[in-house]
Amino acid sequence: MAITGDQRLLKRINRMALVRLVRSQPGLSRAELSASTGLTKSTVSLLVQELIDDGWLREDSVLVTGAIGRRPTPLRLDGRRLVLIGAELGVGYVRVVSMSLDGEILYRDDADISVGAEPEVVLKQLADMMAEHINKLVDGGREILGIGVGVSGAVQEGTGVLVVAPNLGWRNVPVKAILDASLQLRTQREFPLFVQNDGDVAALGEVEFANGAVGDPLLFVGLGVGVGSGVVVGGRLLLGTRGFAGEVGHIQLQRNGPKCTCGRMGCAEAYFGLQAMADIRRCSISELRQKAAAEDPQTLEVLAQAGRHLGVLLHNLWTTLDPALIVLGGPSCRLGKAFLQPARDMFEELAQEARLEIPPVNEARFGELSVAVGAAALALHELLLPI
Ligand SMILES: [Zn+2]
Numbered sequence: 164m165a166i167t168g169d170q171r172l173l174k175r176i177n178r179m180a181l182v183r184l185v186r187s188q189p190g191l192s193r194a195e196l197s198a199s200t201g202l203t204k205s206t207v208s209l210l211v212q213e214l215i216d217d218g219w220l221r222e223d224s225v226l227v228t229g230a231i232g233r234r235p236t237p238l239r240l241d242g243r244r245l246v247l248i249g250a251e252l253g254v255g256y257v258r259v260v261s262m263s264l265d266g267e268i269l270y271r272d273d274a275d276i277s278v279g280a281e282p283e284v285v286l287k288q289l290a291d292m293m294a295e296h297i298n299k300l301v302d303g304g305r306e307i308l309g310i311g312v313g314v315s316g317a318v319q320e321g322t323g324v325l326v327v328a329p330n331l332g333w334r335n336v337p338v339k340a341i342l343d344a345s346l347q348l349r350t351q352r353e354f355p356l357f358v359q360n361d362g363d364v365a366a367l368g369e370v371e372f373a374n375g376a377v378g379d380p381l382l383f384v385g386l387g388v389g390v391g392s393g394v395v396v397g398g399r400l401l402l403g404t405r406g407f408a409g410e411v412g413h414i415q416l417q418r419n420g421p422k423c424t425c426g427r428m429g430c431a432e433a434y435f436g437l438q439a440m441a442d443i444r445r446c447s448i449s450e451l452r453q454k455a456a457a458e459d460p461q462t463l464e465v466l467a468q469a470g471r472h473l474g475v476l477l478h479n480l481w482t483t484l485d486p487a488l489i490v491l492g493g494p495s496c497r498l499g500k501a502f503l504q505p506a507r508d509m510f511e512e513l514a515q516e517a518r519l520e521i522p523p524v525n526e527a528r529f530g531e532l533s534v535a536v537g538a539a540a541l542a543l544h545e546l547l548l549p550i
Pocket of ligand 1: 412413423424425426427430431
């Protein structure tokens with residue numbers, strides 16, 4: 164019997180549903196998968212065997228309990244063969260990580276880029292780094308499942324065009340098309356490649372590589388030179404009509420406040436973006452870090468003031484989205500308690516005035532790698548949700 168396109172899609176959906184179930188509940192047996200999905204036992208057996216052969220799942224050793232009869236074989240994600248590549252296109256740097264299916268970081272690379280460099284030059288450098296990872300992985304017997312890229316700007320989903328990135332000074336750059344062509348040239352192969360905003364991918368990283376279930380909606384707030392966010396609701400990203408959702412760095416905290424890179428005055432980013440904080444202290448970003456580490460009183464006051472503004476933003480986002488979990492990530496988190504504690508205190512204070520309890524506020528699971536890891540998670544997310 165000929166397999167139609169519809170059947171192929173249905174099969175893909177069923178296969179990925181099984182992977183998602185095993186990922187969220189490691190150790191499930193074929194019978195339990197059948198009970199959870201409503202698929203027949205023979206269909207599940209067939210699909211599980213394919214998933215084992217393709218490197219998605221593996222059988223765990225069966226616990227000997229002493230009971231009589233054949234015991235079900237527990238299934239887990241197989242981290243040995245399939246690999247995801249994640250890249251971050253940051254302000255002043257690019258970063259690439261290779262990750263196993265079960266969330267282990269295999270390789271990582273960073274490189275500085277000059278701010279103001281042409282998009283083509285930067286993207287070719289990024290393609291070189293990715294190609295190096297691909298060659299190393301393939302030589303080691305691994306298989307590349309997909310590639311994700313997180314960029315600090317608004318991205319049009321589907322086309323992978325970076326619409327606008329104020330901190331890079333880029334507009335309408337076809338990031339996906341350039342990377343696709345550059346990678347094909349370097350590896351003679353094509354890969355599924357996805358591009359999305361850095362805050363969005365970091366939010367996905369918290370969900371896709373979590374050990375078990377995480378709060379939903381999940382709000383990730385990325386704190387760096389730019390301030391952005393990502394929201395995962397019902398297991399999917401909230402992107403908005405133009406991919407601009409979550410650009411919280413440009414929420415107005417004060418009309419006619421300090422000038423922001425976007426052209427407006429009084430944006431959140433102009434109060435506690437990393438560059439903005441350094442400017443307020445009249446020093447460079449690296450000097451700001453050193454002064455913070457040395458507990459310079461003037462710097463601590465700048466960070467405390469900035470942190471309180473962050474607390475107001477967190478409160479406003481919380482009242483808008485009612486997230487079950489808030490995650491803070493990005494390079495500014497390295498400024499530590501001097502910046503983050505005043506933010507938590509302000510958030511708590513505002514909530515208490517309304518006699519409400521705030522949700523947990525965690526720091527990003529993968530620290531400074533949260534965008535690169537999140538980009539790998541984006542590729543996984545797209546593959547696990549075929550429609
Ligand atoms: Zn702004």
